[in-house]
Amino acid sequence: MQFADFSEFIAMGGHGLYVWVAYGVAVLVFAFNLVTPMLKRRRFFVEQARQLRREELHASDS
Amino acid sequence: MWRWFHKLGSPKWFYAISGRLLPWFSVAALLLLVIGTVWALLIAPADYQQGNSYRIIYIHVPAAFLAQSGYLLMAVAGAVGLIWKMKLADVVAKSCAPIGASFTLLALITGAVWGKPTWGAWWVWDARLTSMLVLLFLYLGVVALQSAFTDRNQAARASALLALVGLVNIPIIKYSVEWWNTLHQPASLSLTQRPSMPAEMWVPLLIMVVGFYCFFAAVLMMRARVELLERERRTGWVKEIIREN
Amino acid sequence: MTAQINAVQQSVDKSGIFCAMIRRDMTAAFRHPSDLVNPLIFFVVVVTLFPLAVSPDSTFLRDIAPGVLWVSALLATLLSLDMLFQSDFQDGTLEQMLLSPQPLYSAILAKVATHWLLSGLPLTLLSPLLAMMLFLPADGMQALLLTLLLGTPVLSFIGAIGSALTVGLRKTGLLLSLLVLPLYIPVLIFASGAVQAAAAGLPIVGHLALLGAILALTVVLAPLAIVTALRISLSG
Numbered sequence: 218m219q220f221a222d223f224s225e226f227i228a229m230g231g232h233g234l235y236v237w238v239a240y241g242v243a244v245l246v247f248a249f250n251l252v253t254p255m256l257k258r259r260r261f262f263v264e265q266a267r268q269l270r271r272e273e274l275h276a277s278d279s
Numbered sequence: 280m281w282r283w284f285h286k287l288g289s290p291k292w293f294y295a296i297s298g299r300l301l302p303w304f305s306v307a308a309l310l311l312l313v314i315g316t317v318w319a320l321l322i323a324p325a326d327y328q329q330g331n332s333y334r335i336i337y338i339h340v341p342a343a344f345l346a347q348s349g350y351l352l353m354a355v356a357g358a359v360g361l362i363w364k365m366k367l368a369d370v371v372a373k374s375c376a377p378i379g380a381s382f383t384l385l386a387l388i389t390g391a392v393w394g395k396p397t398w399g400a401w402w403v404w405d406a407r408l409t410s411m412l413v414l415l416f417l418y419l420g421v422v423a424l425q426s427a428f429t430d431r432n433q434a435a436r437a438s439a440l441l442a443l444v445g446l447v448n449i450p451i452i453k454y455s456v457e458w459w460n461t462l463h464q465p466a467s468l469s470l471t472q473r474p475s476m477p478a479e480m481w482v483p484l485l486i487m488v489v490g491f492y493c494f495f496a497a498v499l500m501m502r503a504r505v506e507l508l509e510r511e512r513r514t515g516w517v518k519e520i521i522r523e524n
Numbered sequence: 525m526t527a528q529i530n531a532v533q534q535s536v537d538k539s540g541i542f543c544a545m546i547r548r549d550m551t552a553a554f555r556h557p558s559d560l561v562n563p564l565i566f567f568v569v570v571v572t573l574f575p576l577a578v579s580p581d582s583t584f585l586r587d588i589a590p591g592v593l594w595v596s597a598l599l600a601t602l603l604s605l606d607m608l609f610q611s612d613f614q615d616g617t618l619e620q621m622l623l624s625p626q627p628l629y630s631a632i633l634a635k636v637a638t639h640w641l642l643s644g645l646p647l648t649l650l651s652p653l654l655a656m657m658l659f660l661p662a663d664g665m666q667a668l669l670l671t672l673l674l675g676t677p678v679l680s681f682i683g684a685i686g687s688a689l690t691v692g693l694r695k696t697g698l699l700l701s702l703l704v705l706p707l708y709i710p711v712l713i714f715a716s717g718a719v720q721a722a723a724a725g726l727p728i729v730g731h732l733a734l735l736g737a738i739l740a741l742t743v744v745l746a747p748l749a750i751v752t753a754l755r756i757s758l759s760g
Contacts, residue, residue: 218321230325232332232396239335239389240320243342246385247494250378254501261508265521416706423702427693433760437689440756441703444685444749448707451738455710462717 288365290507291516297500304497311490318483332396335389337484341491342386343407346414349379349495353421354446357439366510367503369435372442373425374502378495380418387411406460410453417445431510541626545634546641553607553642560642563604567647570596571654582659589658590719593668596654597647598679598708602701604643605683608635609691609754618691619758632747632754636677636684644676660723667722671715674735681746682707688753692760711738 220226229236319337326333353375360368387408394403402408421438428434476484511517553560574592575585612618621631651672655665686704690696718731 219324220321226321229331229334232330235332235392235396236320236334239338239392240316242388242392243338243385246342246381249381250494250498251501253377254498254505257505258501258508261505261512262521262524265512266524269521413706413709416702420703420706423699424689427690427699428760430760433756436756436759437753440749440753441689444707447745448710451710452706455713459713459717 288367290367290511293367294504294507297504301497301500304493308490308493308497311486311493315483315487315490319487323480323483329397332393335393337487339386339389339393340484341488342382342389343411344488345491345495346379346383346386346411349375349382350414353379354442357442361436361439370503370506372439373435374499374506376418376422376425378498380415380422383411383415383418387415406457410456413452541630542634545631546638549635549638559607563600563643564646564650566603567596567600567650568654570599586659589655589660590664590716590723592658593651593655594712594716597672598712600647601643601676601679601683602704605687605700608639608684608687613691622754622758628751629747632750636680640677640680644680648672648676663725664719664723667719667728670732671718671735674732674739675711675715678711678739678742679708681742685746685749685753688750688757692757
């Protein structure tokens with residue numbers, strides 16, 4: 218372990234702001250890349266289920 | 280051999296196989312990234328010149344690698360789609376673009392943030408950062424062109440051509456930016472001092488790089504799968520999948 | 525218009541296509557002379573903005589002159605790219621051109637050559653006047669002319685690729701700039717660098733050789749990309 222305690226870890230020898238901003242932005246980028254396809258997938262299935270219901274309704278009408 | 284190539288281009292086959300590969304890549308990515316980050320932040324020693332801000336390298340370098348490989352993959356996939364009219368290649372190229380662009384942005388931001396404690400400025404016009412900025416512009420151009428077309432196939436072909444034109448230009452751009460940089464900043468330090476890294480420093484870097492690549496593969500597959508579902512939503516196998524959900 | 529295209533189609537000789545296309549495009553362009561003058565006026569206005577915005581001090585202007593002149597010429601060229609394919613696309617001539625059995629390579633070469641004759645060349649000829657307004661020394665001025673002469677054709681070719689990719693789209697202006705400007709960067713760096721070096725009294729043979737190499741590469745590769753881009757744009 219390079220740091221004696223937690224507060225030293227956060228401080229990063231005075232460079233804490235820079236290190237944590239960098240790692241923080243990395244977390245955001247990773248989150249963006251994970252979440253967007255998952256949301257798209259969910260939206261797709263919701264939309265298609267709606268379509269399917271609509272088609273079955275029309276089929277039963279005619 | 281051509282049968283294998285043709286099978287490779289089948290959306291249904293790709294969906295099935297990526298479904299089985301995805302959990303492996305996801306687990307690998309998670310493990311490697313966690314181990315790498317812990318090692319990077321807690322175990323690796325601080326650089327005697329730059330102190331603890333050096334730890335940004337563990338994000339910046341993998342992101343930069345991904346930014347460049349992502350563009351290469353996007354251009355190659357685009358070329359395959361353009362020449363052999365393979366729908367899957369178009370899908371891969373389209374999925375690469377936003378992922379690659381986001382990692383280019385990450386490389387830029389981490390590079391800039393790293394520059395502040397090292398050189399005292401939030402932005403430096405050094406050769407690597409400037410080249411990465413131009414790479415971001417190239418990515419954004421491809422994304423913008425993609426969304427400007429209404430026809431999906433036309434969009435794929437146009438952005439494939441643009442990606443290829445960009446690919447041919449990248450070495451020329453890099454050379455010109457480096458030439459420009461030596462002219463205006465003769466005594467500039469490189470952001471990464473590669474030769475003088477002991478094992479305790481480059482092993483976590485390697486772990487992070489591999490972890491980033493696994494993450495890229497996983498997320499690319501996720502995007503490509505959704506894109507394929509949307510494109511092929513009228514086919515039987517997709518309707519089956521919709522019914523299952 | 526169709527009769528003219530038929531006449532072009534009937535000539536089998538490659539140089540015939542080239543000259544015929546140049547003649548046709550020139551006549552078409554001179555019907556709207558204001559379209560030709562606008563980029564030039566833009567060039568002058570943009571250059572004028574810099575002393576107004578920052579400082580009219582001669583030493584300052586002399587320092588930034590190479591960059592300002594080249595960036596302004598670049599932006600003016602960007603503005604003029606509209607004339608390449610837009611009108612031909614709208615009246616269906618472009619489609620005719622792609623369907624005709626005549627070699628498309630010559631036709632495209634002719635179109636880009638016309639574009640350069642009508643935009644790049646006038647910009648080059650106008651540049652000494654603006655260079656004088658920015659106090660560029662005589663050595664720099666010579667370099668400016670040479671680099672513009674070598675560089676503006678490259679700008680026309682690369683611009684034509686972007687123009688061909690966006691010809692069927694609406695609101696192409698900003699998209700075209702985003703696509704084309706990153707590709708312009710190497711030419712800008714080497715040309716502006718050459719003018720700066722010349723103004724400082726240094727030799728620029730190396731710079732000019734590089735620009736010449738870029739021009740040669742562009743003349744060979746760009747038409748292929750332009751033709752492919754046109755086929756893609758017209759397939760929608």
